[in-house]
Amino acid sequence: MSQQLVSTPSTGDRHRPSYHFLPPANWMNDPNGFIQWGSTYHLFYQYNPAAAVHETIHWGHAASEDLVHWRHLPIALTPTPGGPDADGCWSGSAVDDDGTPTIIYTGASGQRQRACLATGSDDLVTWQKYPGNPIIPEPPSNLELVAYRDHCVWREADTWYQLMGAGIAGVGGAALLYRSSDLRQWDYVHPLSVADQHHVDGLWTGAMWECPDFFPLSDRHVLVMSVWDAHHLHYAVALVGDYRDHRFEPLFAQKLDYGDRHFYAPQSLADRTGRRVVIGWVQEGRSIEAQRAASWSGTLSLPRELALGADGRLRIRPVTELESLRGACARVGPTDIRAAQPLVLQEVSGDALELEVLVRPAPGGRFGVAVRCAPDDLEQTLVVYDAAIAQLTIDRSRASLDPDTGSAAHTAPLALAEGEPLRLRIFLDHSILEVFANDTVSITTRIYPTRSDSLGVALFAERGDARLLRLDAWHMHSIWGPEG
Numbered sequence: 001m002s003q004q005l006v007s008t009p010s011t012g013d014r015h016r017p018s019y020h021f022l023p024p025a026n027w028m029n030d031p032n033g034f035i036q037w038g039s040t041y042h043l044f045y046q047y048n049p050a051a052a053v054h055e056t057i058h059w060g061h062a063a064s065e066d067l068v069h070w071r072h073l074p075i076a077l078t079p080t081p082g083g084p085d086a087d088g089c090w091s092g093s094a095v096d097d098d099g100t101p102t103i104i105y106t107g108a109s110g111q112r113q114r115a116c117l118a119t120g121s122d123d124l125v126t127w128q129k130y131p132g133n134p135i136i137p138e139p140p141s142n143l144e145l146v147a148y149r150d151h152c153v154w155r156e157a158d159t160w161y162q163l164m165g166a167g168i169a170g171v172g173g174a175a176l177l178y179r180s181s182d183l184r185q186w187d188y189v190h191p192l193s194v195a196d197q198h199h200v201d202g203l204w205t206g207a208m209w210e211c212p213d214f215f216p217l218s219d220r221h222v223l224v225m226s227v228w229d230a231h232h233l234h235y236a237v238a239l240v241g242d243y244r245d246h247r248f249e250p251l252f253a254q255k256l257d258y259g260d261r262h263f264y265a266p267q268s269l270a271d272r273t274g275r276r277v278v279i280g281w282v283q284e285g286r287s288i289e290a291q292r293a294a295s296w297s298g299t300l301s302l303p304r305e306l307a308l309g310a311d312g313r314l315r316i317r318p319v320t321e322l323e324s325l326r327g328a329c330a331r332v333g334p335t336d337i338r339a340a341q342p343l344v345l346q347e348v349s350g351d352a353l354e355l356e357v358l359v360r361p362a363p364g365g366r367f368g369v370a371v372r373c374a375p376d377d378l379e380q381t382l383v384v385y386d387a388a389i390a391q392l393t394i395d396r397s398r399a400s401l402d403p404d405t406g407s408a409a410h411t412a413p414l415a416l417a418e419g420e421p422l423r424l425r426i427f428l429d430h431s432i433l434e435v436f437a438n439d440t441v442s443i444t445t446r447i448y449p450t451r452s453d454s455l456g457v458a459l460f461a462e463r464g465d466a467r468l469l470r471l472d473a474w475h476m477h478s479i480w481g482p483e484g
C-alpha cells in the first residue's frame with residue numbers, strides 16, 4: 001500500500017518556513033502516530049498529496065533522529081475506494097504491539113467515522129490494513145453523540161485502552177474509554193471525562209473534543225484535547241488531574257498554547273529519556289485562495305517538552321535539540337530600554353531567528369519586542385508583556401499590509417514571582433511566530449508581512465524604563481538540505 005511521496009517542493013514563497021516540519025508541498029494538518037521506534041522518532045500526519053486543501057486525507061510519514069531534522073518517507077496510509085476509509089484516513093495513534101507497529105486511525109466514509117487498524121513493517125514504512133476494519137463499527141448506543149473520532153491508545157499490564165474524542169448532545173465534549181485484549185475487539189467502558197455544560201474548570205471546551213491525548217506526567221495525568229464547535233476549530237486544552245479506577249478527575253484546565261487555532265490537535269510521546277514531547281498542527285492565517293496559490297498549507301509546531309512544576313502547573317519549553325539550529329549570533333545588554341525610546345537592534349534582523357530575552361520590566365510597566373519590522377514601521381508584530389495586568393500579548397494589528405491575513409491579538413496570563421525577570425524565547429520562522437515565556441506559557445501564531453524589508457527587530461518600554469539583562473539572537477539554519 002505504500003506510495004512514494006512525489007511532489008514538487010513549494011519554493012519561492014517567502015512565507016514558507018525553513019525550520020518547521022512540513023511536507024514538500026500541498027496540505028497537512030494533525031500530527032498522528034507520533035512514536036519513537038528504536039532510537040528513531042516517527043511522525044505521521046494528515047496529508048493531502050494532491051492539493052493545498054483538506055480533502056482525501058492520507059497519512060504522510062517522516063522520521064528523525066533528533067526531533068529537529070526530518071526525512072520524508074513514503075505515504076503510510078491511503079484511502080481505499082469502497083472501504084471504511086474511502087474518504088480519508090483521519091487522525092489516530094501508533095503503538096508497539098510486542099514488536100508489531102500498529103496504527104489505530106479514523107476511517108472516514110460519507111458521514112461515518114469509524115475506528116480502523118493497520119500494522120506495519122519493522123521500519124514502519126509499509127502498512128497493511130486489517131481486513132476486519134472497521135474495528136469499532138458503531139458508537140455506544142446509550143449516548144447521543146454529535147461527533148465521534150480520533151484515538152489515543154495505551155497499554156496497562158495486559159490490557160489495551162483507547163480514548164475516542166466525542167461530543168454529547170447538550171452536554172459538550174467527552175473522551176470515551178474502550179478496552180481490548182488484542183487491539184482488534186473493543187469493549188466500551190464509559191466516558192473517561194466529560195465536560196460540564198460545555199466547560200471544564202471554567203474554560204469553555206465547545207461541542208466536541210477532537211484528538212484526545214492522555215498520559216501520565218509526574219504524579220498526575222494529563223488529558224489534552226482540541227475544542228471543536230459548529231465546524232470551527234478553537235484551541236487545544238490541557239486538563240491536569242488524577243486518574244483512578246479508569247476515571248479521570250481534572251483539577252484544572254488551561255489552554256496548551258494561547259495562539260488558539262494556530263496550535264491544534266497536538267500529539268505527544270514519552271521518549272527513551274522519559275520526557276514528554278508534544279507537537280501540534282500550526283494552521284495558516286491567510287485565505288484559502290492564498291494557500292492554494294502557494295501550493296502548501298500547514299506546518300507542525302516546534303517540539304515542546306511538558307513537565308509539571310512544583311506548583312502542580314504545566315511547564316512548557318522547546319526541546320533542547322533545537323539549539324543545534326543556532327547559527328551566527330549577536331548579544332545585546334545589559335542596558336536600559338528607556339520608556340518611549342525604542343531601541344532598534346542594528347545587529348539583529350531577519351525572518352529565521354531565535355531571540356532569547358531576559359529583562360526586568362518596570363513595575364506596572366510594559367516591555368515589548370517588535371519583529372518583522374519595516375524600516376518605516378508600517379509592518380511590525382509586537383510581543384508585549386504588561387506587568388500591570390500580568391499578561392503576554394502578540395499584537396498582529398500591523399503584522400501585514402495584506403488585509404486578508406489574521407490580525408487578531410493573542411493573549412496569555414503570565415504572573416511573574418517577586419523579583420523574577422521576564423524570560424522570552426521567540427522563534428521566528430518566516431510566517432510562524434512561536435513565543436515561550438518563563439517555561440509557563442506559549443503563544444504560536446502566523447504572520448504574513450508583505451514587504452521584503454520587514455525584517456527588523458526592536459525593543460521598547462512603556463510606563464517606565466525596562467532593564468534588559470541580556471538578549472541573545474541567532475540566525476536559524478534550515479532543517480532541510482540545500483534542496484529543502
Ligand code: DQQ
Binds near residue numbers: 029030090211264
Ligand atoms: N482532523 C482530522 C480529524 C480530527 C481533525 C481530519 C482535527 O480526525 O478530528 O483531518 O483537526
